[in-house]
Amino acid sequence: MAFGTHIRTYFEGQWHEGDIPVMRAADHGIWQGSSVFDGARFFDGIAPDLDKHLARVNHSAEAMMITPTLTPETMLDIAREGLKAYARDEAVYIRPMYWAIDGSDLGIAPLENSTRFALCLEAVPMAPATASTTLTRTRFRRPVLEDAVCNAKAGCLYPNNARMLVEAKARGFGNALVADALGNVAESATANVFIVKDGVVFTPVANGTFLSGLTRARHIANMRADGIEVRETVLSFADVEAADEVFLSGNFSKVTSVARFDDITYRSRAMTDRIRGLYMDWAHSAPARML
Numbered sequence: 001m002a003f004g005t006h007i008r009t010y011f012e013g014q015w016h017e018g019d020i021p022v023m024r025a026a027d028h029g030i031w032q033g034s035s036v037f038d039g040a041r042f043f044d045g046i047a048p049d050l051d052k053h054l055a056r057v058n059h060s061a062e063a064m065m066i067t068p069t070l071t072p073e074t075m076l077d078i079a080r081e082g083l084k085a086y087a088r089d090e091a092v093y094i095r096p097m098y099w100a101i102d103g104s105d106l107g108i109a110p111l112e113n114s115t116r117f118a119l120c121l122e123a124v125p126m127a128p129a130t131a132s133t134t135l136t137r138t139r140f141r142r143p144v145l146e147d148a149v150c151n152a153k154a155g156c157l158y159p160n161n162a163r164m165l166v167e168a169k170a171r172g173f174g175n176a177l178v179a180d181a182l183g184n185v186a187e188s189a190t191a192n193v194f195i196v197k198d199g200v201v202f203t204p205v206a207n208g209t210f211l212s213g214l215t216r217a218r219h220i221a222n223m224r225a226d227g228i229e230v231r232e233t234v235l236s237f238a239d240v241e242a243a244d245e246v247f248l249s250g251n252f253s254k255v256t257s258v259a260r261f262d263d264i265t266y267r268s269r270a271m272t273d274r275i276r277g278l279y280m281d282w283a284h285s286a287p288a289r290m291l
Helices: 050-063 072-083 155-170 214-225 237-241 270-283
Strands: 005-011 014-017 035-037 040-042 092-100 115-123 132-141 175-179 185-188 192-197 200-204 230-233 245-250 254-261
Touching: 005 072, 035 050, 035 155, 040 050, 050 072, 050 092, 050 214, 072 092, 072 115, 132 155, 155 175, 175 237, 185 192, 185 200, 185 237, 192 214, 192 237, 192 270, 200 214, 214 230, 214 245, 214 270, 245 270, 254 270
Parallel strands: 132 175, 132 254, 200 230
Antiparallel strands: 005 014, 005 115, 035 092, 040 092, 092 115, 175 185, 192 200, 192 245, 245 254
16 A cells, blocks of 8 residues: 555566556465565655665565565665656655565465565655654554564564554554563554653663664664763663653654653653754765765
8 A cells, every 4th residue: 555655666677657566466475474675765865774774674584584686785776766756855765575476385484586576665755853643552562583573574563563553543642652572661563762861861672572773773873972871771661651751763754752651741852852853964964875
């Protein structure tokens, strides 16, 4: 389902205009769920960390037992070519995807070297700097590696996220704050989470139950370079309730302020805005320019 406009799709060696069909009825990816993707952003004529997102989709494919067929460098060339059709001030969501064609062992396991690739571009505006959301608890939890392929950005993981979001929306909140198997805070249904207390920034330690995001890592590096203390640690819901600020971190919106968690309202977003500024300053710096 498209959620943007001005869609372009790279498939079978060439660019196509529009949201074209790419998957067949008997493809392993559609009936066994063997698909992975990644997401990067193009805005202001730049695509920060695009190379890292393209490398990660290959790692995700390998975790899902799908054979990656393109190098990150080749995908970068494809993305550059496709983005030439967009204006510099047009914000674009960049989505490379792999899925298995055939299966082995009664069709259950993806067959090695049986892979399809597509790269989809969609024009989707960046969220305004003032954007915020609200969080609530959810009864659904993040799985562990023994239960699901948590070390991949895999399509089969997202129905669980969807349950969290639907539950939160039904209760009047914008997103869900999710626990891991032990009941500690893991992330939101759509992004990594940070809290601020007494000038120190805390985020759940990456324990394998959630995807430790590239944008999360970029924020941590930017903050530490700016002299902000960042601690990766175990966080409880009580820690979130006692925080001075809470914000979400993800590729799609980069930084999103949290205005409320259940009955707790946060009065400040000063650190959140500072971190967004640090990210944008870095993104527009020479080392970040991938295009």
